[in-house]
Each structure stands twice: as C-alpha cells, then as structure tokens.
Amino acid sequence: MMQVNPGPIAAAGIATASSRAADAPMTGTPPPMLSPTTYGLAPAQGREVFLASDARRVSAVSRWRKRLSWPLGIYTTPVAILITWQVLAEAGLLSPTAAPAPTVIARTGWQLWQQGVLGPDLEISLVHRAALGLLLGLGAGIVTGVIGGLLRSGENLFNGIVQILNTIPILAILPVMIVWFGIDELPKVLIIAFGAFVPMYLNLFAAIRSVDQRLVEMARTTGAGRWRLVTRVMFPGALPGFLVGLRFSLAFSILGLVAAETLNANSGIGFLITNGQTYMQPDQVWLGLVIYAILGLLADQFVRLLQRVLLRWRPGYEAA
Amino acid sequence: MSAATVASARQRAGAVIDHVVRRFGPRVVLDHLSLTIAEEELVVLLGPSGCGKTTLLRLLTGLDRPDGGTVEVPVRRAIVFQGDRLLPWQRALPNVALGLSGPDARQRASAALAEVGLAGRERAWPKELSGGEAQRVALARALVSEPELVLLDEPFAALDAITRLRMHNLVRALRRQHHAAMLLVTHDVDEAITLADRIVVMSQGRIAASHPVPLSAAEREAGAAREDLRAALLADLGLANQL
Ligand SMILES: Nc1ncnc2c1ncn2[C@@H]1O[C@H](COP(=O)(O)OP(=O)(O)OP(=O)(O)O)[C@@H](O)[C@H]1O
Numbered sequence: 088m089m090q091v092n093p094g095p096i097a098a099a100g101i102a103t104a105s106s107r108a109a110d111a112p113m114t115g116t117p118p119p120m121l122s123p124t125t126y127g128l129a130p131a132q133g134r135e136v137f138l139a140s141d142a143r144r145v146s147a148v149s150r151w152r153k154r155l156s157w158p159l160g161i162y163t164t165p166v167a168i169l170i171t172w173q174v175l176a177e178a179g180l181l182s183p184t185a186a187p188a189p190t191v192i193a194r195t196g197w198q199l200w201q202q203g204v205l206g207p208d209l210e211i212s213l214v215h216r217a218a219l220g221l222l223l224g225l226g227a228g229i230v231t232g233v234i235g236g237l238l239r240s241g242e243n244l245f246n247g248i249v250q251i252l253n254t255i256p257i258l259a260i261l262p263v264m265i266v267w268f269g270i271d272e273l274p275k276v277l278i279i280a281f282g283a284f285v286p287m288y289l290n291l292f293a294a295i296r297s298v299d300q301r302l303v304e305m306a307r308t309t310g311a312g313r314w315r316l317v318t319r320v321m322f323p324g325a326l327p328g329f330l331v332g333l334r335f336s337l338a339f340s341i342l343g344l345v346a347a348e349t350l351n352a353n354s355g356i357g358f359l360i361t362n363g364q365t366y367m368q369p370d371q372v373w374l375g376l377v378i379y380a381i382l383g384l385l386a387d388q389f390v391r392l393l394q395r396v397l398l399r400w401r402p403g404y405e406a407a
Numbered sequence: 408m409s410a411a412t413v414a415s416a417r418q419r420a421g422a423v424i425d426h427v428v429r430r431f432g433p434r435v436v437l438d439h440l441s442l443t444i445a446e447e448e449l450v451v452l453l454g455p456s457g458c459g460k461t462t463l464l465r466l467l468t469g470l471d472r473p474d475g476g477t478v479e480v481p482v483r484r485a486i487v488f489q490g491d492r493l494l495p496w497q498r499a500l501p502n503v504a505l506g507l508s509g510p511d512a513r514q515r516a517s518a519a520l521a522e523v524g525l526a527g528r529e530r531a532w533p534k535e536l537s538g539g540e541a542q543r544v545a546l547a548r549a550l551v552s553e554p555e556l557v558l559l560d561e562p563f564a565a566l567d568a569i570t571r572l573r574m575h576n577l578v579r580a581l582r583r584q585h586h587a588a589m590l591l592v593t594h595d596v597d598e599a600i601t602l603a604d605r606i607v608v609m610s611q612g613r614i615a616a617s618h619p620v621p622l623s624a625a626e627r628e629a630g631a632a633r634e635d636l637r638a639a640l641l642a643d644l645g646l647a648n649q650l
C-alpha cells in the first residue's frame with residue numbers, strides 16, 4: 088500500500104568491493120577486516136556490518152548507479168516501454184495502423200484539441216459522467232458503509248444486498264441498465280456509480296468492524312461519549328481500509344466508464360474510440376486508450392498521496 | 408451495624424466486591440470472590456497467570472458484568488491496561504485528553520503529561536515513544552480525570568528494571584497528589600512489597616490471603632519484616648520451597 092521505491096536504499100546498499108577498497112583509507116580507522124591491504128573486504132562469514140548512511144563509502148560508480156537505477160520510481164518501466172515503442176515504430180518494425188508511435192498519438196491528441204473536439208469530449212466523460220457517477224457511488228458507499236459498520240441493524244439491512252451485487256460483473260448489468268434507462272446519460276452515470284459503490288461499502292464496512300476492539304474498550308473506560316468514540320477511534324481506525332476501498336472504487340468506476348462509453352455513446356472518450364474504429368483512425372483509438380490509462384494512473388496516485396498524508400501515524404510510515 | 412452505617416461505609420470505600428462470580432462457559436474463573444478496597448488504599452493483587460486478575464479488573468471497570476454477586480465502584484474510575492492501548496493516530500496530548508471535555512481539557516492533559524515526566528512531548532506520536540514513555544502516557548490518561556479509583560493491570564510488566572523503579576517512585580508521588588484508591592495487579596512480589604498498603608493473593612477464583620504492609624519505606628527495602636512477608640507471599644503463591 089505504501090509506495091515502494093527501492094531506488095536509494097537498494098543503490099546505497101550496493102557498494103562494490105573495488106569502490107570500498109578505493110575509499111577505505113579516507114574513513115578514519117577502519118576495522119582490520121576492511122583494511123585496504125586485506126583481500127577479503129566482506130565481513131567474516133555469518134557476520135553483518137552496518138554503517139551510518141553518510142559513513143557509507145560513496146564512490147563515483149555507486150553514485151551513478153544510484154542516479155541511474157529507477158530514476159523515475161514506478162514510472163521508470165512505463166517510460167522505458169514508451170521509449171522502446173517509439174524507437175520500434177520509427178524503425179518501421181510496428182505497423183502504423185496496429186500501434187502508431189507515441190508521438191503520433193500525442194500529435195493526434197493535440198490536433199483534436201485544437202479542432203475543439205477533444206475538450207468537450209473530455210468534459211463529458213470526466214465531469215458529466217465520471218465525476219457525477221463517482222460522487223453518487225462514493226456517497227452511497229460511504230453512508231451505507233458507515234451505517235452498516237457501526238450498527239448491527241445496518242449490517243442486516245445492507246450486507247446481503249451488497250454481497251449479491253458484488254457477485255455481478257459490472258459489464259453484465261449494462262444491458263439491464265439500457266433496458267431500464269435507455270441509452271442516455273443516466274445508465275452511464277449509474278454504471279459508474281455502481282462500480283464505485285460496491286467496493287467502497289465492502290471495504291468501509293470491513294474496516295470499521297475490524298477496528299481494534301481493545302482501543303474501543305479503552306475509549307469507553309475514559310468516559311468518552313459515543314460521538315467521540317466514533318470520530319476519534321472508529322473513523323481513524325477505519326481510515327486505512329477506507330483508502331483501500333477508495334482505490335478500488337476509483338478503478339472500478341473507470342472500468343464502468345469505459346464499459347458504458349464503449350457500448351453506446353455519441354460523445355465522450357468512448358465515442359472518440361468507436362468513431363476512430365469506424366473511420367479507420369487507429370491514432371484516435373489509441374488516444375482514447377491512453378486517456379483511460381492516464382485516468383487510472385492519476386486515480387492511483389491520488390490515493391497514494393492521501394495515504395501518505397493521512398496515515399502518517401502508522402508505524403510503517405517512513406518520513407520522506 | 409445498621410443499614411445506614413453500611414451505606415456510609417460503602418460511600419467512603421474505594422470499591423466493594425461482594426461474592427462475585429464470573430464464568431466462561433463451564434469454567435468458573437471468579438468463584439464468590441469478595442474484596443473491599445478502602446478509600447485511598449493501594450491494594451496489590453498477586454496471583455499466577457490465568458487466575459482471573461484481568462477478569463476481576465474488567466468487572467471493576469464495568470466493561471464486563473458479573474454472573475453473580477455485586478460490584479460497587481465510584482463513577483469516577485480509570486484503568487491502565489496491560490499494554491498501553493494508546494490511539495496510534497493521535498499524538499500524546501489528545502490521547503491523554505480522550506475522555507476530557509471543556510475548554511481547559513488541553514491544559515489539564517498537558518499538566519497530567521508533565522506530572523508523569525513527559526512535559527514537552529505533547530506532540531509525539533505513540534510510535535515515537537519508548538515502551539516506558541507510552542506506559543506513562545497511559546498513566547497520565549488514567550489520572551487526568553481525577554478518578555477516585557485507579558485500576559492498574561500489570562502496568563510495568565513490560566518495562567526494564569530501571570524504568571520500573573522510576574515508575575514506582577512516580578506511583579508513590581502520584582499517590583501523594585491524587586487521593587485515589589488503587590488496585591494494582593502484578594506478578595512481581597518485590598514490586599508488591601514496595602508499593603502496597605495491603606497485598607492480596609488470588610487463588611482458585613478467590614482472595615486466598617490478605618497481608619497488610621505496615622512497613623516504612625526503608626523497611627520495605629530490606630530487613631526481617633520484609634523477608635517474612637516475602638516468604639509468606641511466596642508460600643501463598645505456592646512457590647515456597649523453590650526459593
Ligand atoms: N473472554 C474470555 N473467554 C473465555 N475465557 C476467558 C476470557 N477471558 C479470560 N478467560 C479465561 O479466564 C482465565 C483468567 O483470565 P485473566 O485474563 O483474568 O487472567 P490473568 O490473571 O489476568 O492472567 P495474566 O496474569 O496472565 O494476565 C484464563 O484462564 C482465561 O483463559
């Protein structure tokens with residue numbers, strides 16, 4: 088859950104034998120094991136040596152290695168793939184209809200933007216559909232999740248139905264939505280809301296129920312009232328689970344957006360894709376896919392940021 | 408004794424436990440246990456692991472109800488649990504102030520922290536506190552409400568010997584400040600002798616023995632009286648021939 092960025096730690100840990108040998112004389116009085124004249128610079132078998140981070144010998148090689156390994160954190164791999172893709176496309180190894188070069192896709196995006204096509208489509212997809220659906224789904228998920236988590240009667244009321252909903256794939260309810268609500272905006276918003284609602288309810292419910300009962304007991308003995316118990320103990324205790332739910336909700340609502348827009352749309356990003364498909368414009372299809380991908384990435388980064396800010400108190404958290 | 412004098416005696420008592428029964432399934436953990444703690448008395452409860460000490464304390468806090476008998480305690484009471492039980496998502500000060508309300512809540516919590524020697528650590532997260540510091544925050548949280556009865560469940564069990572000595576001094580100092588009755592659970596016979604006005608030993612779900620400790624501070628540290636008491640306690644605990 089916490090962002091794992093092995094960059095600096097891994098790089099700092101790797102100090103080659105040669106670099107140690109070169110730097111050893113400069114570091115005060117090294118223990119005999121590490122003296123430059125000794126061949127075996129590694130500590131004796133079965134022993135480990137830990138050094139203060141600034142006492143670690145930093146050679147030019149390890150400095151460069153540090154800079155070169157994972158320079159972009161988790162984005163290193165995607166960027167590497169993009170670059171490879173671009174090179175292969177320019178070398179003519181990829182057919183432009185199957186996989187147009189990233190720069191071509193970007194240019195298409197820019198052109199569509201300038202023509203005033205992309206902007207309104209983005210607005211419809213993001214604001215009128217995704218944001219509205221998310222607001223509905225998260226709102227419903229949070230309200231029912233809190234009621235279900237705090238009250239036994241709330242659990243009885245909501246749990247069964249959400250468990251049933253949870254087993255229905257989001258794509259499977261799309262036809263029902265169309266039968267019920269036609270092909271307007273409403274079914275699209277509802278699909279997105281559905282995608283956000285189910286994981287938020289389930290995670291929030293589980294999170295509230297699994298708040299450490301010993302802390303709840305403790306709070307009771309201090310004479311804290313019900314309101315304080317909920318706001319100071321239950322909600323903060325459920326926060327990690329809530330954020331997991333939020334992450335799933337965002338991911339599923341994007342899935343719902345894609346599903347709803349692909350099956351029927353006369354505007355929005357999905358329309359951009361079907362349109363590109365109809366008129367044989369692969370750049371436009373790819374542009375739509377890239378926008379969806381960026382949405383997913385942004386959602387994920389948003390939750391990571393929230394985690395970093397809100398979960399500072401956790402023992403696992405490392406101050407940046 | 409008339410009903411009125413019984414009532415007034417109870418009014419003054421720190422706690423009255425009368426023929427209390429507590430069962431877990433078929434297992435009777437507390438079997439008609441009776442114990443009265445006087446006002447401002449520090450009673451130390453000794454007993455082997457699993458004999459029901461925590462069970463008794465939970466009845467006194469009101470977290471659990473007895474299956475028989477009566478428990479009578481002041482409304483203003485507090486407990487320090489086995490383990491600090493601090494809210495990890497709150498800094499030290501709001502942890503202490505959890506049960507407080509009113510405009511002076513922060514001030515009082517701050518004063519309580521200072522009392523346990525943690526002035527200036529108000530903004531520390533629980534994960535940044537050492538074991539002894541965290542336990543002292545828990546102690547401050549219990550004392551800040553000015554309770555008439557303080558229950559302590561092996562509060563120093565996880566601490567090293569030096570920190571434990573400091574905590575003993577702290578408890579003595581706090582007793583002078585706060586006029587509360589205390590019931591302290593421990594495994595440690597020496598700790599019991601150091602702190603107690605009275606030591607009670609639990610066995611078979613009852614109070615098997617009760618030893619008043621009318622000793623001065625010096626006599627508690629060394630001397631014949633101390634050794635006699637220690638031997639008696641070890642005998643009560645069934646450890647007599649091992650030491
Ligand atoms: N909620 C429970 N359900 C079933 N049995 C329990 C429960 N709580 C306690 N017991 C049992 O009651 C007995 C007394 O437990 P208790 O926690 O009071 O022991 P203790 O004297 O505090 O021991 P220790 O010194 O190890 O803390 C134990 O045998 C325990 O297994």
Ligand SMILES: [Mg+2]
Pocket residue numbers: 460461462489560
């Ligand atoms: Mg116990």
